Amino acid sequence: MVVFNWPSFWEAFPVLAPGLTMTIGLTVLVMPIAVAVGLALAVTRLYTPKPVARVATFWVEVWRGTPLLLQLYWLYYVMPSEFGLQISAFTTVTIGLVCNVSAFLSENFRAGISSIRHGQRNAALALGMSETRAFFRVVLPQAWSRTLPETVNIWVELFKETSLVATLGVADLTYRAMALREENYRTLEVLTALALYYLFLAYPQAKFSDWIYRRTRTKE
């Protein structure tokens, strides 16, 4: 039986704290870009000629169908050696996370956009709007609020999955925890502290997601 060493536990918190900036920063940086890319992918799959739409679908399936860890490794090790692209670990994980998250978001948006009745578009066109305007004024706002709960879920998932960037040496919460553990060998205390960090940060986000879900449900 391992004895829980309380002092090591408490000491872990300030040591991990600097990693917060990276964990939260990555989430905040990746999400808006992924939303924009995901939306662009969804629109491409729905409204462009078949060959183009198929390419977008293939792209999405690749990123949805492979593990994030593999994707990050692939970008980090294969891109420089095979294509001669020298990019920093931070840029690599940002690109990897955007590609991964935008693939899931695009599926979400595509379903949301398709769920809006065709008559809504017709009603907008009948007023004299262009297709583009009808999309942005009428279809997208409805699809957006319908998909918001799942979008927030994906956001919370992203927040937790940023922990994989530690494997490439990006100094987030998890990276700091691993480093500290190697220093003091207090695996139980350090990892418990790390878990609490994620939990306390993710919990309000999950609650927020529930609240959004209830709100969108009552509105319809």
Added chain:
Amino acid sequence: MINDDRVHAQGRPQLISIENVTRRYPNGVTALRGVSMVAYEGEVVCIIGPSGSGKSTLLRCVNGLEPIDSGRILFDGRTVGVKGRPAREIRRHIGMVFQSFELFPHMSVLANVGEGPRTVLRLPKQEVEQRAQTLLERVGLADKATSLPAQLSGGQQQRVAIARALAMEPRAMLFDEATSALDPENIGEVLSVMQALAQDGMTMLVVTHEMEFARTVADWVVVMDDGLILEEGRPERVFEDPRLARTGEFLSRVRKTS
């Protein structure tokens, strides 16, 4: 002999003219097999006929929401298109009311009515709201301006949809089975708004199953079946003395059910 002249339209210009239009859906179903008809300025034309006869398709072709395969449709002398600026230019002069209302659920009632003037006509905010408010008064819903569509009854929603179409100050209105989705107690309020509109001289193309409305409000009745026009004429004549047996059969079927 019942008077079957189109005297009411004498000297008026043709606003909508449909010339030998055919429409075959991509799935192979032929909805229109060569339809020609005219609506004169200020005329109320009711299009009646059994379900699946092509009435609604024809109506959607008139403002270019549905493409046609051959023939042509003119609105005020201009050919109606499906895409691009010329198509939009014509659509803004034609109001349309749908069977399922199609109000924008994420906008207030006032914003729904103001949407066309705001985004298409680009009128200043104050003018938009004033116009929307005036129109809501006209359809008897001034007190619902801040409500969301979902908070209204079907009849109220359809009256808002009429106001939304009128906000563009259209030269013609298309009604696609505007009362078919309504509970019986809500039909009357929508029909009376439509009747008032007709009395104001609006050019109206009305696809309807409301035979009483067609009989009393229409200037001209067109009977369709299986993608063709069976016959057309003054409502008194069509209802009292149908020329074709099929028209008579349809009318007696409708009388039995209503």
